[in-house]
Amino acid sequence: MEKMIHERIDVVSNQTNDHSISMNDNHENLSQELDILRHMVENIQEEIEESGFRQEMTNIDTNKRMNLLEMALNMTVAEIQSSKSGHADFANKTMSLLRNVMDIYRNQIETENSTSAGDNLIDDVTVRENTTTPSSDSIDSTLPEDTCTHPKAVTSNMISCSASSTYSRKHTCAKAFDGVLQTNRVGSTWASKGEGVGAWIQATFSQEIIIKEIKLLQRFAEAEANRQVDILYDGNIVQSAILPARGSRHWNVIRLSRGVPSSSLKITITEVYGTINNGFKEISVLGCF
Known part of the structure; x- marks a missing residue:
C-alpha cells in the first residue's frame, strides 16, 4: 500500500511539474505575441501618420497647381482683352506668360526639395x-x-x-x-x-x-x-x-x-x-x- 501511495505521489508530482513547465512556456509565448502585437500597432500608427502627411502634401501640391493655372488663365484673359487685333503678338505673349508660370512652378518644387538647416526660407x-x-x-x-x-x-x-x-x-x-x-x-x-x-x-x-x-x-x-x-x-x-x-x-x-x-x-x-x-x-x- 505504501509503495502504491508513493508511486501515486510521484505521478502527481510529475504531472504538476509538467503543468508548471507548460504554463511557463505559455507565458513566454504570450509575452512574445504581445510584443509582436505592440510592434504591429506602432507600425500601423506610423503608417497612418505618414499617410496623413502624404495627403497633406498632395492637397498643398494640388492647391499650388490650381493657383498657378488660375494665374495663367487670368493673365491670358487679360492679354486677350488687350490684344484683339494682333494675333501673332498675342500668341507670343501667351507663350511667354505660360513659360513664366512653369518657371514659377519649378522654382517652388526645387525650394520644397532643398530646404535644409539654416535655410533662409524658414x-x-x-x-x-x-x-x-x-x-x-x-x-x-x-x-x-x-x-x-x-x-x-x-x-x-x-x-x-x-x-x-x-x-x-x-x-x-x-x-x-x-x-x-x-x-x-x-x-x-x-x-x-x-x-x-x-x-x-x-x-x-x-x-x-x-x-x-x-x-x-x-x-x-x-x-x-x-x-x-x-x-x-x-x-x-x-x-x-x-x-x-x-x-x-x-x-x-x-x-x-x-x-x-x-x-x-x-x-x-x-x-x-x-x-x-x-x-x-x-x-x-x-x-x-
Whole structure:
C-alpha cells in the first residue's frame, strides 16, 4: 500500500511539474505575441501618420497647381482683352506668360526639395506674450543684471531631454534638439502620443545657460499645431506665449529683454489649434554659457 501511495505521489508530482513547465512556456509565448502585437500597432500608427502627411502634401501640391493655372488663365484673359487685333503678338505673349508660370512652378518644387538647416526660407515670427500672465518686464525685476550681450545657440550635445510621451521610437524628444530642419517632411521631430493640451518637453543643460531667446518650429501638419505654451525656467519662473506660426515654415521666436539664468527649460502645451500627436519639429535655445 505504501509503495502504491508513493508511486501515486510521484505521478502527481510529475504531472504538476509538467503543468508548471507548460504554463511557463505559455507565458513566454504570450509575452512574445504581445510584443509582436505592440510592434504591429506602432507600425500601423506610423503608417497612418505618414499617410496623413502624404495627403497633406498632395492637397498643398494640388492647391499650388490650381493657383498657378488660375494665374495663367487670368493673365491670358487679360492679354486677350488687350490684344484683339494682333494675333501673332498675342500668341507670343501667351507663350511667354505660360513659360513664366512653369518657371514659377519649378522654382517652388526645387525650394520644397532643398530646404535644409539654416535655410533662409524658414523665417521668424515674433511670439506674442499672453497678457493674462506675468510679462517679461515683470519677470525682469526678479533677475540679476543681464550680462548676456552676445548669445549663441546651445548645441545638442549640451542637452538631455524628457517628454510627457513619445509617439514612437522615431519621434523621441531628442529629435526636437538635433538641429535637423527637414521642413515639409516626415521625420526628425518630437511627437507626443495622442496628446494635445498638457503635453510637455523638457531640456536639461549640462551647465547653467543665461537664456535670451527660444525658437519653436511646429510640426508640418497644421491640424496638430500648438497655439499657446507655458515655459518654465529655474526658480519657478513661468512665461506664457501665444504661437502664431503654424507648420514648419516659420519659427515662433520668443525674445527675452533680459537673460534668464536656468539649468533647464520645460515647455508645456496649454492651447492647441488641433489635437493629433502634438509636438515640435525643432526647439532652439540661444544664450550665454
